[in-house]
Structures are given as C-alpha cells and as structure tokens.
Amino acid sequence: MKTQIHDLRKVRMWYEVKELSSNPGNSDSKIAKKLGIDRRTVSRYKKMSEDEFHEFSMKQRVYELVLSPYYPDVLSLLSIDNGLPAAVIEDRLKEKYADLPKVNSKTVYNFVQHVRRQEKIPVPEKIRQTEALEEFAYGSQAQVDFGTAQMRRLDGSRRRVYFFALVLSRSRYKYVFFQTTPFTGKTAVQAHEQAFKYIEGIPGKLLYDQDSVFLKSENLGDYLLADDFRRYRDERGISVEFCRKADPQSKGRVENVVGYVKNNFLRARTFHDIDRLNEEVLSWLERKANGTKHATTKRLPHDVWLIEKEHLSFFRPSPAIPRDEIPTYTVRKDNTISYKGNFYRVPYGTYNGKGPEVLLKVKDGTLSLSNRQGILLAEHPVSLEKGKVRGDTQV
Incomplete structure (x- = not known):
C-alpha cells in the first residue's frame, strides 16, 4: 500500500513539474524549492514525455522490488545510526549477503531514500564545525595547488591552460605560473624553483593536496612521494605536508588564490601564447594580487612580504633541474x-x-x-x- 501511495505521489509530482515549467519565469531551482524536491529531479522530469515517465516509474518499481527483501536490514541500520550514508549501507549488505543482487550504487541510494521516506527518517543536517585559526609565523608556511581553465584565442578557438599557484600563508604574497600541458613531477619542480626565486626564499613548510603529481599512493596513512618530487624534496631539504582535498580550513588560502586567478586574472582574457600569458600574470601579480589590500589582513601582500622574506631560508638554483645549454x-x-x-x-x-x-x-x-x-x-x-x-x- 505504501508503495502505491508513493507511486501516485511521483505521478502527481511529474504533472506539477510540467505545469510549473510551462511558466517561463519558473527556473528549475524555483520549482524545486516550491515542490520540496531536488533541482536535478525537476530537470529530469521536464525532459520526460508522459510515456517516458511511466516507463521510468516502472523501472524504479522493479528496482524497489529487487531490494525490498532487504528493507528490514536497511531499517535496522538506520535505526542504529540515522545518518548512515547509503554507501556504508550498501557495503554492510554486501558483507552480510553474498547473493545480494548486482545493482549499481545509485539504485541502493534510491532504495535507502525510499526507506527513509516510508519510515519518516530524515537525514540529519551536517554542520561543519570550524574555528578561527591562529595567524602563521613569518616564513613558516606556503600553500601550493594547481588549476586549469579554458581560454579563448583570437580566432575564437579554445585553448586549455594549466597553472601552478603558491601563496605565503602569513603575507598572502602569491606566485602563479602557466603552461599548456598538465603538470608532471618535473614541471612541478621547475615551477617550485621559479616560485622560490620570485618570493626570494624557501618557507619552513609546504602544504599540498594529495595530488598525483606529488604522490604515488597512500598506504595506511603513509604517503609515498612520486620519484621526481621525492628527489627534489631530499635535495632541497624542504618540509612537506599533505591534507585532504578541498579542505578550506587547512589549505583555504591557496584554494582562494586558484579561484582568484580563474575569476579575476583569466576572466575574459585572450590567449596569445604561453610566454605572453606568463608575462601578463607577473604584471597582474605585481599590480593586483600582491599590490592591492587583502580583504582579510587589510594590508598589501607586497608590504607584508617585505617583512616575511627576511624569515625565509636562503634560495639558490637547484642542480636537480637539468640546465644543459640548448640552442x-x-x-x-x-x-x-x-x-x-x-x-x-x-x-x-x-x-x-x-x-x-x-x-x-x-x-x-x-x-x-x-x-x-x-x-x-x-x-x-x-x-x-x-x-x-x-x-x-x-x-
């Protein structure tokens, strides 16, 4: 009976989406908010004819029937922890039942959501706890990340560019370097050398994402450095640290720089050639990124860097980078x-x-x-x- 009611609710929802979407002033987000459903569901329903919707509904019903014998197990797990992710529930079912039907993870997710609706088990709201961090000591840390973007050429074609970004955590003094190919261990080392030359020293610690340019794998919490970067680290004697991807609390400064490059420097800029782009970004760093007041510190990054550079370790070019004379x-x-x-x-x-x-x-x-x-x-x-x-x- 519950399944029939749920099916009728879905049919009614489809008709309501169709009716609301006939008004040009109703965006997908506006319809989703009004009906209390996901925006992606609105988009999917809008694209379906009536026949396609009924076919879709029948498939969903079959999936529910396939997993319905596991309803008590799912309910039991949610009763223990009502915030348990569908991925964990799927793993627990596979662990318990060797003959669990082979369905994709999205199907399991949909079934878990179905159980939640039937039993009125809401998903707990996750609130990420954060706190203000103490300011870094001068010269103690820099953060490093990579970015990529599409640029428009003069002839209207598109060119993808890749960039390396480094920011000193205390002064927010920034360096950016572009190339037209994805970064490798060797080109990342070259970018580091150019960055250290630009900031006139080496910070006490460098903070990175768990990026494949630097890491081969992670083994029980132990990071295995990629060969080129390991040799470079050992030769330079630099201290490195890796954090979770997209972790704004630990690496937010450089992630902000990546966004700043994309939304400020690259926006509406024409690609001519890579050398010219690097000349332009150096001018932008001097003029804008390091030459205007930072929103948080209320100081010019360049002015604070004049103090911070005295706390950086001495830099000289590294023999780890080949410097054969090339014509x-x-x-x-x-x-x-x-x-x-x-x-x-x-x-x-x-x-x-x-x-x-x-x-x-x-x-x-x-x-x-x-x-x-x-x-x-x-x-x-x-x-x-x-x-x-x-x-x-x-x-």
Missing part, C-alpha cells in the same frame, strides 16, 4: 623556425611581434621545440629534404 632559434612571423634548410612549425600565436626564441633539441630523429621555461611547444620528425615546411601546429 635557441627565433620564431618567424609565420610561426615557424628555420633549421638546416627546412621550416618547422610552432603553435599559432607563438610569434608575438617580438621574434621570441625557442629551444631546439634533436634526438632519435625527432626535433623538439620548447619555450624558455622548458614547456614543450611542438615535436616533428627531422626532414632529410630541403626547403620543406614540416609539422602540425598541435603538440
């Missing part, structure tokens, strides 16, 4: 470089009117072109002919 070639107006009688393309927009130089390496018949930050721009097979233009513009 440079000037990019021509047609975004090519000339090498041994042939022309090799670099990505459109690399030429910026200044005749930028790129680094050229040849190994095993492959010619590689990189910018001065060591970021790969293009790779092409070496041509044995003369006077040819080689290569696609994409890496």
Whole structure:
C-alpha cells in the first residue's frame, strides 16, 4: 500500500513539474524549492514525455522490488545510526549477503531514500564545525595547488591552460605560473624553483593536496612521494605536508588564490601564447594580487612580504633541474623556425611581434621545440629534404 501511495505521489509530482515549467519565469531551482524536491529531479522530469515517465516509474518499481527483501536490514541500520550514508549501507549488505543482487550504487541510494521516506527518517543536517585559526609565523608556511581553465584565442578557438599557484600563508604574497600541458613531477619542480626565486626564499613548510603529481599512493596513512618530487624534496631539504582535498580550513588560502586567478586574472582574457600569458600574470601579480589590500589582513601582500622574506631560508638554483645549454632559434612571423634548410612549425600565436626564441633539441630523429621555461611547444620528425615546411601546429 505504501508503495502505491508513493507511486501516485511521483505521478502527481511529474504533472506539477510540467505545469510549473510551462511558466517561463519558473527556473528549475524555483520549482524545486516550491515542490520540496531536488533541482536535478525537476530537470529530469521536464525532459520526460508522459510515456517516458511511466516507463521510468516502472523501472524504479522493479528496482524497489529487487531490494525490498532487504528493507528490514536497511531499517535496522538506520535505526542504529540515522545518518548512515547509503554507501556504508550498501557495503554492510554486501558483507552480510553474498547473493545480494548486482545493482549499481545509485539504485541502493534510491532504495535507502525510499526507506527513509516510508519510515519518516530524515537525514540529519551536517554542520561543519570550524574555528578561527591562529595567524602563521613569518616564513613558516606556503600553500601550493594547481588549476586549469579554458581560454579563448583570437580566432575564437579554445585553448586549455594549466597553472601552478603558491601563496605565503602569513603575507598572502602569491606566485602563479602557466603552461599548456598538465603538470608532471618535473614541471612541478621547475615551477617550485621559479616560485622560490620570485618570493626570494624557501618557507619552513609546504602544504599540498594529495595530488598525483606529488604522490604515488597512500598506504595506511603513509604517503609515498612520486620519484621526481621525492628527489627534489631530499635535495632541497624542504618540509612537506599533505591534507585532504578541498579542505578550506587547512589549505583555504591557496584554494582562494586558484579561484582568484580563474575569476579575476583569466576572466575574459585572450590567449596569445604561453610566454605572453606568463608575462601578463607577473604584471597582474605585481599590480593586483600582491599590490592591492587583502580583504582579510587589510594590508598589501607586497608590504607584508617585505617583512616575511627576511624569515625565509636562503634560495639558490637547484642542480636537480637539468640546465644543459640548448640552442635557441627565433620564431618567424609565420610561426615557424628555420633549421638546416627546412621550416618547422610552432603553435599559432607563438610569434608575438617580438621574434621570441625557442629551444631546439634533436634526438632519435625527432626535433623538439620548447619555450624558455622548458614547456614543450611542438615535436616533428627531422626532414632529410630541403626547403620543406614540416609539422602540425598541435603538440
């Protein structure tokens, strides 16, 4: 009887969603609030014809019947802990019943929600307890994170960029570095070196997410550092700490910087080339990010950094980063470089009117072109002919 009532309620809800959505002034969120249902449910119901809705309802009914023998178990678990997540309940059922029907986790979640509705067991409201943290000592910590965003080119196409961000926890003095490929252990090390050069020292501790750039795995609470970063840490003698992802209390400063870069620096900005973007972000750091009053401290990050940098450890370039002398070639107006009688393309927009130089390496018949930050721009097979233009513009 309860299931029939629940089915009728769903049918009525579908009709109400359809009726309310006929008014252009009713958004999905507004309808969801009025009916007391999830916004995603509103969106799903709006897309369904009447026949599709009835078919959907029948499938849901079958799923409920498949799991209905486990109703007492679910109810018992919720009686013990009414805040128990569906994922835990699913695991407990699998542990208890080897022949538990093979349904996906979303089905189990829906069934648990069904039991909650029938038994009037609400989900307890979770309130995250936070407290104001003491201010960090000068030079004691910096926080590091990565971000990515899509930028628009002059021709209207899109270009994804990736960035490294570091912020000193006391002064909020920031550094940002961009590249056109995802960060690896090696390029993350390069970014660290450039950051330490920019802030003129090394902080006492560096705080990170549990990112695959730095970690291979976590074993019973022990972090296994990725090889490149482990070697770098050992050589530098830096102290590192890892925290939970998206934890605003422990790593909120740099997460705010990532959002600041996306919503302030990158917003409505056109991508020309990666070198120009890094020049632009350095100007933005000086002008805006480090040059205007911070909302929390009410001070200029640059002014506080003048004090903080005296508390940072001495920095000199690290031999962990290869610094072999690599020949440079000037990019021509047609975004090519000339090498041994042939022309090799670099990505459109690399030429910026200044005749930028790129680094050229040849190994095993492959010619590689990189910018001065060591970021790969293009790779092409070496041509044995003369006077040819080689290569696609994409890496």
